[in-house]
Amino acid sequence: MKTWKWFASASAVALTAAITVPAQADVSIDDIVNDAATAGDVVSSGIGPKGQRYSTLTKVNKDNVGSLVPAWAMSLGGEKMRGQETQPLVKDGVMYITGSYSRAWAIDVKTGREIWQYDHRLPEGILPCCDVVNRGGALFGDKFIFGTLDAKLVALSAKTGKVVWSKKIDDFKAGFSSTAAPLIVPSKAHGPILVTGVSGGEFGIVGRVEARKVDSGEIVWSRPTIEGHVGTLNGKPSTMTGKKNETWKGDLWKTGGGATWLGGTYDPDTKLIFIGTGNPAPWNSHMRPGDNRWSCARIAIDPETGNIKWGFQTTPHDGWDYDGVNEVVSFDLNGTKAAATADRNGFFYVLDRTNGKFIRGFPFVSKISWASGLDDNGRPKYVKENYPGNPTASKDGKKGKAVFAIPSFLGGKNWMPMAYNKDTKLFYVPSNEWGMDLWNEPVTYKKGAAYLGAGFTIKPIFDDHIGALKAVDPASGKIVWSVKSKTPLWGGVMTTAAGLVFYGTPEGDFKALDASSGKELWSFNTGSGIVGSPITWEQDGQQYITVVSGWGGAVPLWGGEVAKSVANLNQGGMVWTFKLPKTVAAN
Ligand code: CA
Ligand code: CA
Numbered sequence: 001m002k003t004w005k006w007f008a009s010a011s012a013v014a015l016t017a018a019i020t021v022p023a024q025a026d027v028s029i030d031d032i033v034n035d036a037a038t039a040g041d042v043v044s045s046g047i048g049p050k051g052q053r054y055s056t057l058t059k060v061n062k063d064n065v066g067s068l069v070p071a072w073a074m075s076l077g078g079e080k081m082r083g084q085e086t087q088p089l090v091k092d093g094v095m096y097i098t099g100s101y102s103r104a105w106a107i108d109v110k111t112g113r114e115i116w117q118y119d120h121r122l123p124e125g126i127l128p129c130c131d132v133v134n135r136g137g138a139l140f141g142d143k144f145i146f147g148t149l150d151a152k153l154v155a156l157s158a159k160t161g162k163v164v165w166s167k168k169i170d171d172f173k174a175g176f177s178s179t180a181a182p183l184i185v186p187s188k189a190h191g192p193i194l195v196t197g198v199s200g201g202e203f204g205i206v207g208r209v210e211a212r213k214v215d216s217g218e219i220v221w222s223r224p225t226i227e228g229h230v231g232t233l234n235g236k237p238s239t240m241t242g243k244k245n246e247t248w249k250g251d252l253w254k255t256g257g258g259a260t261w262l263g264g265t266y267d268p269d270t271k272l273i274f275i276g277t278g279n280p281a282p283w284n285s286h287m288r289p290g291d292n293r294w295s296c297a298r299i300a301i302d303p304e305t306g307n308i309k310w311g312f313q314t315t316p317h318d319g320w321d322y323d324g325v326n327e328v329v330s331f332d333l334n335g336t337k338a339a340a341t342a343d344r345n346g347f348f349y350v351l352d353r354t355n356g357k358f359i360r361g362f363p364f365v366s367k368i369s370w371a372s373g374l375d376d377n378g379r380p381k382y383v384k385e386n387y388p389g390n391p392t393a394s395k396d397g398k399k400g401k402a403v404f405a406i407p408s409f410l411g412g413k414n415w416m417p418m419a420y421n422k423d424t425k426l427f428y429v430p431s432n433e434w435g436m437d438l439w440n441e442p443v444t445y446k447k448g449a450a451y452l453g454a455g456f457t458i459k460p461i462f463d464d465h466i467g468a469l470k471a472v473d474p475a476s477g478k479i480v481w482s483v484k485s486k487t488p489l490w491g492g493v494m495t496t497a498a499g500l501v502f503y504g505t506p507e508g509d510f511k512a513l514d515a516s517s518g519k520e521l522w523s524f525n526t527g528s529g530i531v532g533s534p535i536t537w538e539q540d541g542q543q544y545i546t547v548v549s550g551w552g553g554a555v556p557l558w559g560g561e562v563a564k565s566v567a568n569l570n571q572g573g574m575v576w577t578f579k580l581p582k583t584v585a586a587n
Contacts, residue, residue, distance in 0.1 A: 068512070074574065344407065
């Protein structure tokens with residue numbers, strides 16, 4: 001595991017360029033709750049709190065998308081480029097983005113010029129597991145808020161980029177960090193709250209979800225994700241998560257993982273926060289008998305109290321690092337308030353989002369080896385002979401029986417968000433098909449040290465592809481179409497009412513597909529790999545589409561044999577914004 005060194009000037013400064021500043025952001029809670037329906041702005045991660053990443057815009061459509069051209073491009077600069085996993089936000093003519101090494105920018109959307117840049121001062125010895133990425137910020141009122149690699153939350157003035165408040169989440173030396181986009185949620189009792197999780201599941205931290213006052217950053221409630229730990233509400237202990245030692249024998253729950261590193265979504269219909277939890281710690285499952293709740297799960301949290309309304313464990317007693325963090329997307333399934341999630345473990349789940357009940361689940365990647373399927377309650381049917389062996393049962397006690405497991409721990413799908421189109425009734429899932437040699441080793445917890453107890457090498461399982469963008473029908477479990485990619489997909493997806501799907505590839509191609517057939521209608525090479533998530537909005541009667549390009553993320557660091565296939569990709573850091581040329585747009 002690498003220790004990242006901050007290399008640039010060690011001062012946290014907001015650089016205000018000498019240009020005219022457009023109107024400042026003033027984002028209300030209604031703007032956020034209604035974000036999906038208002039095409040003039042994008043004020044939430046997920047293009048709406050439900051996370052559907054669906055835009056109502058139709059000006060760019062199947063007939064004219066082939067004519068898209070760059071409106072402007074802006075470089076993120078810096079001496080060193082790393083993965084750019086951000087999703088931009090746009091409000092009142094200003095775009096807000098985050099970048100690698102905990103940086104943030106405001107950009108004039110008319111010209112692509114920088115309004116301000118914020119470079120967070122990062123200390124020596126930060127411990128991000130999977131590249132120095134950031135996945136975006138939150139806008140509320142006149143603030144832009146984002147998490148940093150040294151486990152802080154920083155609220156900037158959206159107008160100037162100056163720090164309004166800054167709060168420590170936890171000790172970065174223990175492995176805590178923050179890379180997810182915060183979520184703004186309405187609450188009756190507390191007013192709008194800022195909901196965030198924590199990263200650090202590979203270091204034996206205990207996952208939690210926290211709600212803060214947006215104006216001050218003060219904590220309203222906290223909810224640990226591992227059974228036996230007690231939450232807080234208004235500064236006092238509240239309720240215990242689960243029941244101590246019910247599904248965790250012994251003491252390992254105290255360093256039990258369950259990191260909430262990808263943040264959550266919010267459903268205004270049920271008034272619930274949905275958030276996923278990562279692997280139980282350590283990876284070596286033989287050390288922690290039991291289901292290890294609520295690791296590798298999706299949980300629904302009441303924003304008023306921080307209490308868990310329901311939980312659904314995708315991989316009970318995980319032994320493969322199948323983090324259950326992937327986004328929960330609320331959608332209507334023939335009148336049922338449903339939610340869907342595509343798990344690292346290779347299965348796609350459809351749940352009743354009012355109570356967490358399992359509706360159906362099915363594989364969305366091929367050759368899954370660790371489970372033969374799901375039972376009527378959605379619990380995996382484990383394949384015993386494919387389970388990594390117990391090291392204490394081996395001759396020297398140092399290495400358990402190795403297995404080849406599919407998917408690899410980087411998942412049938414990782415963090416990169418899927419999109420749901422209510423017209424086609426399909427989910428568009430950025431998936432990867434790969435496996436790993438996996439074995440267990442003894443390990444003991446040590447603060448700030450990797451806490452895995454496992455060794456692994458990721459390998460391809462097909463000659464022609466690893467990545468595949470798949471159109472998934474949640475009603476039938478069918479894969480309607482699939483577009484293969486030689487390299488692993490690592491960026492988000494967006495779909496529109498015009499029947500388009502947008503996504504990017506590691507080779508840097510930003511593509512538009514026909515949402516019904518998967519046919520490619522447009523492609524533009526952005527010069528570096530795309531691991532960010534696209535957005536679209538309308539301004540002055542014109543539809544704009546933006547994606548941030550810049551190769552990196554977990555694949556080059558952890559990808560084993562797969563990493564070799566992407567070793568020649570160039571790094572970068574560029575915001576690309578597209579529009580139709582005037583002659584085409586007018587038609
Ligand atoms: Ca909007
Ligand atoms: Ca993990």
